[in-house]
Amino acid sequence: MAKGVLIAGLDVGTTKVCAIVGQMIEGSMNVLAVGSAPSNGLRKGIVVNIEATVESIQKAIEEVRNTSSVEINSVYVGVAGGHIKSFESYGAVGIKGSEVSRVDLDRALEAAKAVYVPLDREVLHVIPKEYVVDDQENIINPIGMTGVRLEARVQIVTGSVSAVQNLIRCCEKADLQVIDIVLEPLASSLATLKEEEMKQGVVMIDIGGGTTDIAFYKNGGLAYTSVVAIGGNHITNDIAIGLRLPVDEAERVKMAYGTVLPDNGTDEEIGIMVAGRERKSIPRSYLYEIINPRCEELLEIVRGELEKCGAYEEAIYGVVLTGGASQLKGLDRMAEAVLGLPVRIGFPENLSGLGDSVSDPKYSTGVGLLMYGAQNETQPVITGDMFGGILTRMKNWVKGFLGKQ
Numbered sequence: 001m002a003k004g005v006l007i008a009g010l011d012v013g014t015t016k017v018c019a020i021v022g023q024m025i026e027g028s029m030n031v032l033a034v035g036s037a038p039s040n041g042l043r044k045g046i047v048v049n050i051e052a053t054v055e056s057i058q059k060a061i062e063e064v065r066n067t068s069s070v071e072i073n074s075v076y077v078g079v080a081g082g083h084i085k086s087f088e089s090y091g092a093v094g095i096k097g098s099e100v101s102r103v104d105l106d107r108a109l110e111a112a113k114a115v116y117v118p119l120d121r122e123v124l125h126v127i128p129k130e131y132v133v134d135d136q137e138n139i140i141n142p143i144g145m146t147g148v149r150l151e152a153r154v155q156i157v158t159g160s161v162s163a164v165q166n167l168i169r170c171c172e173k174a175d176l177q178v179i180d181i182v183l184e185p186l187a188s189s190l191a192t193l194k195e196e197e198m199k200q201g202v203v204m205i206d207i208g209g210g211t212t213d214i215a216f217y218k219n220g221g222l223a224y225t226s227v228v229a230i231g232g233n234h235i236t237n238d239i240a241i242g243l244r245l246p247v248d249e250a251e252r253v254k255m256a257y258g259t260v261l262p263d264n265g266t267d268e269e270i271g272i273m274v275a276g277r278e279r280k281s282i283p284r285s286y287l288y289e290i291i292n293p294r295c296e297e298l299l300e301i302v303r304g305e306l307e308k309c310g311a312y313e314e315a316i317y318g319v320v321l322t323g324g325a326s327q328l329k330g331l332d333r334m335a336e337a338v339l340g341l342p343v344r345i346g347f348p349e350n351l352s353g354l355g356d357s358v359s360d361p362k363y364s365t366g367v368g369l370l371m372y373g374a375q376n377e378t379q380p381v382i383t384g385d386m387f388g389g390i391l392t393r394m395k396n397w398v399k400g401f402l403g404k405q
Contacts, residue, residue: 009369010075014042014210017056020366021070024374030353033070035063044210044229045081047166057174074177076369080184082229083160089115092151100142108152125157127222185215185225187368192322192346202317207325209233216311224309230298232325242290249273258287260295261330299338318342324362
């Protein structure tokens with residue numbers, strides 16, 4: 001992308017809506033403006049109230065406009081939720097001519113995605129995992145190689161047609177043009193993972209408010225992705241029910257005193273506001289007893305996903321935790337114990353300008369959307385078929401990404 005072109009990312013999450021504007025300058029993302037607002041219209045990553053979602057988006061955009069001279073008209077939007085599913089597919093074609101060409105590669109990808117998809121679902125990404133030329137496996141870019149038969153092994157990511165269309169509709173109602181929709185685990189990975197980690201094998205786990213996104217990388221590409229419909233809000237709701245607190249107070253108590261593992265401070269007394277007016281003291285250990293089982297449940301589900309995709313044999317660099325809920329005290333240590341892999345907390349890196357204000361795991365998706373936009377060399381033109389046009393551009397991006405490898 002040319003120097004000076006502004007990019008806007010819109011992370012419409014279950015807990016918050018975040019708008020970030022930046023520009024890529026000499027390999028560093030220069031963050032120019034940030035705006036956020038509470039998200040009131042989503043549940044588990046899916047729009048359940050269009051008007052409330054539109055209002056949250058407008059508030060985030062308005063904050064950007066009020067705190068900077070930047071005017072946002074078009075955005076890259078992240079999509080997640082329990083409706084996201086992925087599976088492996090395979091396609092093979094004969095090579096026309098003596099060498100593999102771009103046409104051959106495109107034909108192999110088309111063959112790989114020629115699988116049955118229910119009418120209520122749509123293919124979001126067709127991501128190459130590897131190519132095989134004759135009997136030679138583990139090829140990342142086969143163009144120019146000599147052979148007779150080309151095979152493509154891909155990861156196909158699908159989503160609910162209605163869920164994606166409703167998200168796009170909310171942006172339209174907020175007077176925003178959607179340039180592209182981006183799978184949120186992909187965006188978060190761009191912001192938090194290093195190139196060497198993706199080559200050698202790593203798992204990115206983004207724990208948001210309503211969902212937990214999982215992305216497994218090996219050989220430099222995405223090998224598996226899934227979304228678990230459990231996030232930080234479930235911990236907050238457990239605290240609200242267990243201690244008879246309003247949700248806002250439960251969130252405050254979780255962030256201020258919550259811990260996943262027992263420590264020397266669990267015997268101390270902490271102050272809570274019951275029913276929003278009566279202050280009382282409780283042992284901090286009560287929080288641990290509520291939070292620990294929910295986090296262990298989530299990590300056991302994640303463990304099952306990693307076993308299913310074979311990450312334990314390939315994830316040399318272990319796990320990178322990110323997302324707002326990843327900062328819960330002791331969660332990284334519990335993750336190491338439950339998953340049996342090394343764990344680090346992932347922060348958006350290589351930022352300038354207002355970068356310090358978004359160098360937090362909860363902004364990983366928003367920053368990743370900017371980096372995704374920076375990989376596109378031209379601004380796409382929105383067609384009359386908004387949904388179909390976006391999907392076409394997403395597939396073209398995958399092909400362009402392959403060509404740069």
